[in-house]
Amino acid sequence: DVKVTQSSRYLVKRTGEKVFLECVQDMDHENMFWYRQDPGLGLRLIYFSYDVKMKEKGDIPEGYSVSREKKERFSLILESASTNQTSMYLCASREPALNTEAFFGQGTRLTVV
């Protein structure tokens, strides 16, 4: 079974802090994603990576950056956390084939105070 693991289930950070959310997948997938989930808005794509060191902005990249130094690891970085970034963050991975599904981690609930 594919496993996508996010390093933290819950995080509380202060406004202005630099925050790192880590995600690791064990199935050698090229594609990895970071989504943000908010009530009534569903999942919105923040960033997408299709290979090591390759990334593409999603629908809401402002205030975020990403890092992919190894194939299995995809990090989301909040350069200076703000209260409006309080949310659930979901990482996913997917094979480089369109007729496949994405596999999701358990999510990280981030609260910025």
Next chain:
Amino acid sequence: AQSVTQPDIHITVSEGASLELRCNYSYGATPYLFWYVQSPGQGLQLLLKYFSGDTLVQGIKGFEAEFKRSQSSFNLRKPSVHWSDAAEYFCAVGPSNDYKLSFGAGTTVTVRA
């Protein structure tokens, strides 16, 4: 741009009754279609997917979905719900030329005894 609409924000159903969740998409070509379920505090789990062929697809946990090209819909059904089906359900669309998935806003299902 593609979009996914789940018209029902919240549905309450009695245990043992049937359930239908609606999903409409807007996209130029036939996309790849998915339904995911999210239990409280968890990540997303795939229920079923449609790529081509038979327009009625079977999934896990007794769910099925029907693709209707003329209506741009991919509705999810279950003949008899169990209390454990209480969760949030997301419809997702993947274009035929991109790895990124777009998600609907989600439908929360409450099951009453």
